[in-house]
Amino acid sequence: MAIFNKTMKETHEEISLRHSEDNVSLPQICRQERIVEMVQNKGFISTDELVSVFQVTPQTIRRDLNELDRQGLVLRHHGGASLMASSTENTDYQQRKQQLNEEKQAIAKRLATRIPDGASLFINIGTTTEAVAHHLLGHSRLKVITNNLHVAAILLKKSDFTVIIAGGEVRNRDGGIVSQATRDFINQFYVDYAIIGISGINTDGALLDYDYQEVRVAQAMTANAKHTLLAADHSKFGRNAMVRMGNLKHIDALFTDRNPPDLLTQYIQESHTELVVC
Template sequence: MSQSFRQPDILEIARTEGKVMVEDLAERFDVTVQTIRRDLTELANAGKLERVHGGAILPSGVTNIIYDERRRLNEDAKQAIARACAAAIADSSSVFLDIGTTTEAVAHELLDHSNLMVVTNNMNVANILLANKTCEIVVAGGSLRRSDNGLVGNLTARTIENFKFDTAILGCSALDEDGDLLDFDIQEVVVGQTLLKRSREVFLVADHSKFQRSAPVRIGSLRDIDRIFTDLPLPGALAESCRSWGTDMVVTG
């Protein structure tokens, strides 16, 4: 079966079953797994599917995919983004690390930094940074979101209001074509909005999959961000907007 006929059928299977798996599709269409991976990548690049470990799912504008699946998405890209971001963080500085799989990757890259104070609402980040013996770790209070070990809500925001960070490192669930940073949980969004006001410098870490996604709640805009670290160039109009806003772009890919 040719690719032009196969991809609509793959989408129909995803709509019917909720998820497609590489091995199952290869057997169903009698093609190699490499061929199916190419199909899924092209469909994901077109915004029609979202890649997950071993397959793909239909994209959602109101519900995020589960955390363990997000960890596996674009792992190499996230590591490159994290290395570039960590290199821009000075020793002996105060840093906030947000919820997210890419901010967790940044935490791993900060293990060799010295004398940091890191405040986080991400229990995973706190556990990672325990290996850095010179790092002071402050965990912001709040309601524990069991799905990703994140602390969210007004209590978290009030904790953040007691600080003025040298650098805040934010993630987002989606990046709209007009530069809006979007997320799924309004309790998490209030934390991000507070950080924008309580940080001298704000970095956004976001791989290219965020350009193709949608989410319902607005955190802020790229005009509020000092620097974005990503793996592929931003779409042309958005890149031009960043230049006009003075938002630096660091592209690792």
């Protein structure tokens, strides 16, 4: 906590110094300091929420977010802002579980309606795919192969489900199983649906993630499924990561909580990928 407070103090001083140089009013400085705090606490915050909290116009908030993005203090998104993203390292698992939970639940609930009883599934690593697993508990006779220990634990609550855990090395940080052995295991199956999460979606349709081994397992899942359903909240649009998993044109449907930016929406339409806004 002391380290966090020190970091926040340094952030406040940094904002104040920069704004004093730019001759920006004190109320704006205070508002922007508070915005940085809120983003650090929540991971992502929407423009609408900031408008409600500060009782200012959307244009004012957009200017604040653009300025904070320019300073490298937050990452500006369509509709809000998030923590600065690294192209080499994902956000902590526990933090990701708390971020945009309502949006993830809406996505998961809608996606689960697409899965018929008795279907066979792959489900990969991710907090959104874990939310999907919860919403699949109302189904019957599902056969699920997963490299996510959390997903397996959720689905084991149903006695009529068959749950198969892919072999390989277990990651302590998030319960994911990733290795060459995992890929070899996945390649032995051919299922109805692959339910996939991803860390970033570029405007050219590139699906991006952080871990090469994890990506290779996801690629094996999509290659061995009749249909691939991608679950990704709006904070993934434009988010950078260094490992390419694939492209949206090879995905049957993208389930998300907001319309993507215009360039990405155009690409989705040209790729004939179904867009489901939940």
